[in-house]
Amino acid sequence: MVIIGAGPAGTSAAIALREGGWRGLIVLIGNENMLPYERPPVSKAILIEETDPGPKLLVTPERLAELRIDYFQGRNVQSIDRAANTVTLSDGAQLAYERLLLTTGARPRILSIPVAAASRMATLRTYVDALAIRRIISRRCEVVIIGGGFIGLEVAASAVARGASVTVLEAGPRLLTRAVPAPMAELIKAKHERSGVRIETGATVERIDATEGRSKVVLADGRTCLADLVVVGVGAVPNVELAQAAGLAVDNGIVLDKTLATSDPDIFAAGDCCSFPHRLYGERIRLEAWRNAQRQGAAAAANILGANRPYDDVPWFWSDQYDQTLQIAGLCREEDVRVSRDLGANGQLFFYLCGDGRLVGACGFGSLSAIAKEIRMAEMIIGRRLAPTPEALKDPALNIKHLLV
Amino acid sequence: MVACAADGLEPEAALRFDHGGRTFVIARSPEGGYFAIDGHCSHEKVHLADGIVDGHIIECPKHFGAFDYRTGEARALPACIDLRTYEVKVEGDAVFVKI
CATH class of the missing domain: 3.50.50.60 (FAD/NAD(P)-binding domain)
Incomplete structure (x- = not known):
């Protein structure tokens, strides 16, 4: 098993593969000269704190050793040979693969x-x-x-x-x-x-x-x-060049089917680099988000192990701005009907209902305590394809939890 | 310590309780039982009382680490360190926590 890219998608996949019973080698290749780490603090704590808190690791070296994951750090991949099932690194080293996972991420535009x-x-x-x-x-x-x-x-x-x-x-x-x-x-x-x-x-x-x-x-x-x-x-552009050079289908990201396989059944992809069909939206989407990367990596791992499960997690995103937080569940598209719930000084929530009345998106800005539970409940409503009424969504006195049943 | 009024917390919900510079979360199960664990997630300093209670699980509102609030056991990544639990007693209409 070879995994190209050691961000949250690649790293969570490596862990899930071993925990899920993959018996062969697992090689995780990262192009940075450090252990896999969390990216969200890069624009927050690492810039703000008086002294650099250092990278927050996704996995300790001990855990990598325990899981027998071979981590290649600071290495770039030159090419993929799909006929020979090999990957060539830029230093000339060659690795054979039975299955390949591309978690190459995105780069700043x-x-x-x-x-x-x-x-x-x-x-x-x-x-x-x-x-x-x-x-x-x-x-x-x-x-x-x-x-x-x-x-x-x-x-x-x-x-x-x-x-x-x-x-x-x-x-x-x-x-x-x-x-x-x-x-x-x-x-x-x-x-x-x-x-x-x-x-x-x-x-x-x-x-x-x-x-x-x-x-x-x-x-x-x-x-x-x-x-x-x-x-x-x-903005960011997906890193698709390796996939493209290997002849895999690419269209705003490496094109996947609903089980996260590429146009080659031996090669899967996950995270910012891929676009995949989503059952809730009836179209291909590509996400640039921490939680998606982590969960999609684990889902790809499960499918490589034979689970054959469609990946259909509700998209979720967050951003911190000062003491306020912003969370988005689902997709907030201009073409859908927007309903707002005013939380006064604590913040504001917006809900998006699509043509058939289903909730398809929700976003909130305010204090974490004011919005997090509501957005999480909205996420569950979106995932269950429920159609709450605009009146209920608007009413700040109504606990969104009650709309779940 | 009195943490809250017994009727101040509905089933499948949680609230924050601070005492002596420390912070805790009091969770109530769907069956009506009260439980107490450390307030901050063991992954990052985010208060669990801002997260949802689903069955016997309480979830971090930011990174979705999850814990069984009855045992303190970490149940979902990125949380991997268990939280301490505290003894809870209901007397009259008050919920007491032994810290």
Whole structure:
């Protein structure tokens, strides 16, 4: 068994395979020079804390040894030979596989604008990326963040907490366009502005110059902002090149069937790199989310072991912004009917009902204690394909738990 | 220590109880029994009282680690360390926890 990619999907798969009874070798290949670790703290605790808390490991070396998982760290895979069932690493080493799992993840999208070589730019995906950002924002400085998505906003919250002066430039008309409804994006924007972050929407960056050791961000309307650091958070692209070169089907991610097998029955995939059909949405989806990666990895492992179970977990996502938390269950799509529940000062919930009345999405922003239970219950309602009435969802006095029966 | 009123907690629900700089969660089972365990998840410092109670399981609201609140046993990753349990007694209409 060879697993390419040692993020949460690959690591949870390796563990689940051994625990589920895989008898042969399990080789887990990671391209970073460290043990598998959790990515969520990379944009949060690792940037904010006074002293670097260090990476939070997904698994200890002792546990890897106990499970007889061979972990190859800091190694890249060059190619997959599907006819010979082998994988070749970039240092020339060759590994034979009976089954192969691709958990290659995604990488930050890069800007397609002119960027001066001397300007100081960063993207954020790995622990090493976080350390580079951390070193700069730990003193008084100006940070410009390009992109008002989750990564950009989490970095903004962390940087302003460290004393940096922060500006977020979003090209779209509002923050978090793809992820949350407009009124919730407004609440999040207000929270950032109260905390001292400057947010500009409709701000298209034309180029980035370098001047006297600093970066000069030039907007399409001619305005400029100076920065000691420019962080680019404009989305992620799935790492599909290996799969593509091996002739596997790729369409916004490695194309999987509902059991997470690729177009080659010996090869499975999971996590940010894949797109899969989802029974609740009647379309292929690709998720970039911690919980999905972890669960999909384990589900792929079970199917490699012969379970033959469709993967149909309800998508779930969270983000921390200051002392507030945002959680999303299911998908919040513009085409569905939106119902809101106002929790007053504690936060706000939004529910999405599709054409046949089923709940298909829910999101909440507020204190963890105000929203977490509700979103979790909503997730269960979504998973059971129930159709609660808009009136019940709106009523803050009604415990969502009662809608489950 | 009096943790809560017996009728202050419905079945299959939980609440937070703080005492002496420590924090606990009082959970009530579907059968009506009361139980107490450490308040913070053993994976990260997230309070379990903000999570849901499903049968005899209480779940972390952030990372979905889960525990059997009757025994403190960790039942779902990423939680893998068991939590301490505390003795609970109901006297009259008050729930007492022995800390």
